[in-house]
Amino acid sequence: MEEIYEEMIAVSRKIASSFPPPRFYACCEPWMSLSQALFSADPQVLRCRGLVRNELKNNYGHGLEHVEKVAVEAGALLWIEAERLYLEEGKGQRAGILAQLAGLLHDLCRGEKNHARLGAAQAGRILREFSISPEEERVIVGAISNHEAFLEPQPLESPLGQLVSDALYDADKFRWGPDNFTLTLWEMLRSSRAPMVRVIHRFPKGMKGIARIKETFRTETGKTYGPEFIDLGLEIGEKVLEYLRARFELELAQATKDEEGRKTKVPD
Numbered sequence: 001m002e003e004i005y006e007e008m009i010a011v012s013r014k015i016a017s018s019f020p021p022p023r024f025y026a027c028c029e030p031w032m033s034l035s036q037a038l039f040s041a042d043p044q045v046l047r048c049r050g051l052v053r054n055e056l057k058n059n060y061g062h063g064l065e066h067v068e069k070v071a072v073e074a075g076a077l078l079w080i081e082a083e084r085l086y087l088e089e090g091k092g093q094r095a096g097i098l099a100q101l102a103g104l105l106h107d108l109c110r111g112e113k114n115h116a117r118l119g120a121a122q123a124g125r126i127l128r129e130f131s132i133s134p135e136e137e138r139v140i141v142g143a144i145s146n147h148e149a150f151l152e153p154q155p156l157e158s159p160l161g162q163l164v165s166d167a168l169y170d171a172d173k174f175r176w177g178p179d180n181f182t183l184t185l186w187e188m189l190r191s192s193r194a195p196m197v198r199v200i201h202r203f204p205k206g207m208k209g210i211a212r213i214k215e216t217f218r219t220e221t222g223k224t225y226g227p228e229f230i231d232l233g234l235e236i237g238e239k240v241l242e243y244l245r246a247r248f249e250l251e252l253a254q255a256t257k258d259e260e261g262r263k264t265k266v267p268d
Contacts, residue, residue, distance in 0.1 A: 002190070004196060005186045005187075005189060005190045008186050008240070008244075009182065009183060009186050011240070011243055012181050012182045012183075012186070012236065012240050013182045015181075015236055015239045015240060015243070016178050016181070016182050016236050019178070019232055019235060019236060020232075022174075022177065022178075022225060022228050022229050022232060023225060023228060024174070024221075024225035024228070024229070027225070028076055028080060028221070028225070031076040031077075031079045031080050032072065032073070032076045034075075034076070034079060034096075035072045035073070035075035035076040035079065035096060035100070036072055038075065038093075038096065038097060038100070039068075039071060039072050039075065039100055042097055042100070044097065044101065044130055044131065044132070045071075045097060045100050045101065045104070047130070048101050048104045048105065048126075048130075049068070049104060051126060052064065052067060052104050052105065052108070055108055056107065056108075060110050060111045060187065060188050060191050061183065061184040061185065061186070061187030061188040061190075061191075062107040062110040062184065063187070065183070066107065066175060066179070066184065067103055067104050067105075067106065067107055068103075068104070069171075069174075069175065069179070070103040070104075070106065070168070070171045070172050070174075070175065071099070071100040071101075071102075071103030071104045071171075072100070072103070073103075073171035073174060074099040074100060074102065074103040074164075074167045074168045074170075074171035074172075075096040075097070075099050075100045075103070075167075076096075076171075077099070077166075077167040077170055077171055077219055077221050077222060078092070078095050078096045078099040078163060078164060078167040079092055079093070079096050080219075080221045081163055081166075081167065081219050081220065081221060082095060082096070082163070084220065084221075085163075091160065095139075095160050095163065095164055098132075098136055098139055098140055098143075098164050099143070099164045099167045099168055099171075101127070101130075101132075101140055102123075102139075102140045102143040102144055102164060102168045103168055103171060103172075105119070105122075105123040105126065105127075105140065105144060106119060106123075106143075106144045106147050106168060106172065107119060108122045108123060109122060111191075115148070116144060116145055116146070116147055116148040116151075117145055119144050120141045120142070120144040120145040121141075123140060123141055123144050124137060124140075124141045127140060127141070135158075138156075138157070138161070139156065139158070139160065139161040139164050139165075140164070142154070142156045142157075142161055142165055143156075143161070143164045143165035143167075143168045143169075144168070146165045146168075146169060147165075147168050147169050147172050149173065149176075149213060149216060150212070150216070153165065153169070153218075163219075165218075166218035166219045166222070167219055167222075169216075169217075169218050169222075170217050170218055170219050170221070170222030170226055173213050173216065173217065173222075173226060173229075174222075174225075174226060174229045176210050176213050176229070176230060176233060177228075177229030177230050177231075177232050177233035178229070178232050178233050178236055179233075180210065180233050180237075181233055181236045181237045181240050182236070196244065196248050196251070197248060197251050197252055197255045199244070200241070200244050200245060200248060200252065203237070203241050203244070204241070207234055207237050207238075207241075210230060210233065210234060210237075211230065211234060213226075213230050214226070214227040214230045214231070
């Protein structure tokens with residue numbers, strides 16, 4: 001069964017390569033480059049990357065690749081919004097680093113019930129070993145608490161904290177686009193080992209749930225570019241579903257036959 005997940009990652013990535021990348025990357029390239037540079041150089045960010053590396057192994061499709069993308073894009077979103085709101089340059093840069101730390105730490109408890117709240121508590125314990133102020137720790141912990149989809153976020157005590165929270169949420173939900181269908185879904189299925197026929201039957205319902213994310217982006221930049229991430233993901237998902245239905249045609253037919261047999265079976 002392991003082979004099917006590798007097959008689907010390869011197939012999905014090939015399908016995704018036929019679509020253009022989200023416009024966010026071209027339109028926001030200067031801020032992405034700034035965020036990537038600091039992500040690769042800031043001592044506290046580098047230390048945090050080392051700490052989470054082992055924590056995020058076998059993390060239900062939300063491992064190191066996921067959190068590093070979220071961290072870099074959360075930093076970029078933060079700086080875009082900081083410029084738009086005319087925040088002081090030093091404050092904006094520092095807040096971008098806080099957004100990156102939040103991005104790295106946000107999925108520590110993925111797979112557990114109330115994972116955002118539990119992850120925030122664990123992140124708080126980790127951050128006590130960092131050279132950050134209590135206020136900065138509260139900003140990161142609050143942002144992580146607020147990153148779960150379809151739950152009402154708690155307002156943070158400072159405008160800057162709220163901005164970090166919103167940037168983290170949007171960067172995380174960008175991942176519900178192409179990334180969901182090219183990696184995350186298959187890694188989650190690898191851990192659950194759900195039968196592929198059941199996956200195919202549930203696929204349309206799952207895509208409807210993903211479509212709901214389009215209305216939840218929180219920063220102005222996220223509202224501008226986030227829905228395109230979701231739309232691209234859904235287009236890729238439709239092509240992936242077509243492939244799955246063809247790939248498992250015989251198994252689907254047998255499952256339908258078995259179900260019809262159960263419905264028509266006369267009790268003794």
